[in-house]
Amino acid sequence: MGRLLTSGRAFWLGLFVITWALSTWSFQLYKAFDARWIIRFPKHWELPLEDNISRFLNWLVESANFYFFTFKDLTRGIAAIIEAPYQILRNLLIEGFTTGYGDTAVLLAPSLGWVAVVVCVIAIGHYARNWGLAALVGGCFLYLAVFGQWHSAMITLASVLIAVPIGAIGGLFLGIAAFRSVWVNRALQPVLDLMQTVPVFAYLVPILILFGFGPVAALVATVIYAMPPMVRITILALHAVPEEIVEAGRMAGCTRRQILWKVQVPSATPTLMVGVNQVIMLSLNMVIIASMIGAGGLGFDVLAALRRLDIGGGIEAGLAIVVMAIALDRASQAFGARGQRPKRTGNLLQRHPWASTVALVILANLVLGMIIPALQTYPDSLTLTTGPFWADAMKWININFYDTFEAIKVVVLQGLLLPVKKFFSGIPWAWGICAMGLISWRIGGWKLGLMAALMMGFIAASGLWPKAMVTIYLCGVSVLIATVIGIPLGIWAAEKPNAGRVILGLMDTLQTLPSFVYLIPVVMLFRVGDFSAMIAVVLYALAPAVRYAAHGLRDVPEQMIEAGVMAGCTKRQLLWRIKLPLATPQLLLGLNQTIMLAISMLVITALVGTRDLGQEVYIALTKANAGQGIVAGLSVAFIAIVADRIVNALADGQRKRLGL
Structure with missing residues (x-):
């Protein structure tokens, strides 16, 4: 054991010393031997991936033909299918239902209005758990109205209400397929790894090329970003269902399909709701990035504030996203832990008191909203803002602590960041590939070492x-x-x-x-x-x-x-x-x-x-x-x-x- 420990320490010490020496002397070696390839992968050996990928996407959009339709027709068809329910939700939450265009447009029905939406979320909170949760989610949505974030928040909510079902249902079916088939599982794992690790910015451009600029492209990007956790959690949840429960289903004469949908999925529902919760949170985390390709809503407000360096407006819009995230997070968690409850007896109103209450409030709001506009749209005169407070607070901190912050910045830069940056920047690409392969091999075996070396080799060969x-x-x-x-x-x-x-x-x-x-x-x-x-x-x-x-x-x-x-x-x-x-x-x-x-x-x-x-x-x-x-x-x-x-x-x- 002592020899093994000593050999392990010698390995890590030797690897570090060699890397440090090569990093320190790489530029001297480059100058002495006039060999740029020591520092950077030779240009004429680089993989021509960028041009090939761009040409392939252009061919896909402009020339790919599947006899009866083109690839562009396919993507535009998918976009139309997604856009229809999204527009209905926008009409329901914000714009109302109209017919005609421009000056000839006629309002058929107004939107729900802030009062009706707040009552709806209170009902959902009480149905999911209790009055405490109802007060929390109702207070969160009331905050959006009071602080003037309602319109943008409803655009964001419409996006989330479309992206989450697509991500959750798509993830559920992919997870079931991977649970049933070892080969599907093996094929999905690297795809899920890439979906979770490729930066969103990297696939915004292909999505723009395929789906065009607008909320639909943003929804597609959101679903790609938010779906992988649902797939992984579905696989884990189905594997975690106790075997005795599945065996009881078989003994009762259930077919394979019945065992899945009547035994395994219901038993795994609490864990599956954790996956739904993750899809919701990741969808909300995407709203700002998605706004860069036409999503709008709170994300666009934050992005616009960042471009203007408007600290107050940015924090206020960001807090609105946090408030909405808290409401949706707590509600989805409550549904996951809710379980079965005894059915109510009596007439329709007694069996479904909250549904009846919500329906009455919506009808009353639609009628009274035409007489009292404040019930439909929260009055601007009653809105509050914290933007100036945040801006003044940041200004005060800047004025009073600028020298302190600059001193800390200089110390950290000179004592930590720059030396570490110099060390890594000087590592020759060939040794870097070998070193990463050796580290991975030592920790996880030769397969991991080979994979790490190949991946680092791809980075080097891409320039x-x-x-x-x-x-x-x-x-x-x-x-x-x-x-x-x-x-x-x-x-x-x-x-x-x-x-x-x-x-x-x-x-x-x-x-x-x-x-x-x-x-x-x-x-x-x-x-x-x-x-x-x-x-x-x-x-x-x-x-x-x-x-x-x-x-x-x-x-x-x-x-x-x-x-x-x-x-x-x-x-x-x-x-x-x-x-x-x-x-x-x-x-x-x-x-x-x-x-x-x-x-x-x-x-x-x-x-x-x-x-x-x-x-x-x-x-x-x-x-x-x-x-x-x-x-x-x-x-x-x-x-x-x-x-x-x-x-x-x-x-x-x-x-x-x-x-x-």
């Missing part, structure tokens, strides 16, 4: 090695800081329940804030550059490190803690020698999620001046260069996949060592 190293440096530093901050906070939350409620509540807020919202105060306080990007990434990626640390410590078996107490361990010894070692697999899972969020946020931080793969993806979007965007997006995805596999292999190894 993106320098930008990939900047991405890894920024992600690595951000994850390190998020972990150093997050794990102690998680320990505090687990050890002190009162503090835990505050800390985890703060993490809830950080997780529901759209990623773009972080950029506004960060840019106002720290200007643009790598430091600002790092701060935004740390804030966005902090929550998983905290949550998994708290969850892991709370899940330590009570008998292990009791054994430590009986052995005379102090509280500090219990924490460091029992709880933390046993919670290591959970801590590593938290690290995994922190890395994934950091990588996804790095693409957004291209807007504040980073020079990494995220910038490459964003430039491709602005130039509508699908090939460039897809290649850069795949490079980001490959970095994420390699990191994911390495951390998972570490977690699996730790579980085996602990006998878990």
